[in-house]
Amino acid sequence: MAHAAPKTQPVKTAAFPGVGHDHSHCLEDALDHAGQICTDSGARLTALRRRVLELVWSGHRPLGAYDILTALKTERRNAAPPTVYRALEFLLQQGLVHRIECLNAFVGCPDPDTPHGGQFLICRDCGLSAELNDDTVDQAIRNSAAQAGFTIARKVIEIEGQCPNCQKAEM
DSSP: OOOOOOOOOOOEEOOOOOTTOOHHHHHHHHHHHHHHHHHHHTOOOOHHHHHHHHHHTTSSSOBOHHHHHHHHHTTOTTOOHHHHHHHHHHHHHTTSEEEEGGGTEEEEOSOTTSOOOEEEEEETTTOOEEEEEOHHHHHHHHHHHHHTTOOOSOOEEEEEEOOHHHHHHHO
16 A cells, blocks of 8 residues: 655745736735734834845845945934944844845745744845745754754744846847
8 A cells, every 4th residue: 555645844935026027016014914914913113124124135136235325324324333324123022024144144034924944045146035935945054953962042044046037138
C-alpha cells in the first residue's frame, strides 16, 4: 500500500512585480492594511509613520533610512535621522516592514498578519526584492538550532541573485 506524501504548508511568495505591475494598487492596499493592523492593536499610525511606510513601499526595492530621510526632507525641513529611525522601529515592531541586513535597508511586509521568518530574494542587478515564507525552511532551521541547543532570537535569510525581469532582459 502506497503512503500519501506528507502535506506541507504552501510557500507564500510575494512575486517579483512584472512589467505591467499596478504599484499604486499594492501601495494603497499596504497602507490601508497597515492602518487596520494598527487600529486593531491599539497602535498609532501617525501621519509621519504612515509617510515612512509609504516611502518604504514606494517600490519593491529595499530602501535605506537615509534615502527615506532625503525624501522626507523635501516635505519636512526638520526631518532628522532619529525621526526616521523611530518611525522604522515602530513599523518593525508592528510587523509592517522587514530589515534587509545585507543592504542595511527596509522593505514592506506583504503578509503582516502572519508571524513568519524572513526569507528574501534580492536581485543583484535591479535591486528588486521578494519575500518568501516557506514553512519547511523555517522548520528545518528550528530543528537544526534545537539539535545544537541553540535558541533563535531572530532569523533572516537573504539570497542574492537575478530576478525574472533581469533574466528576460539578458535574453
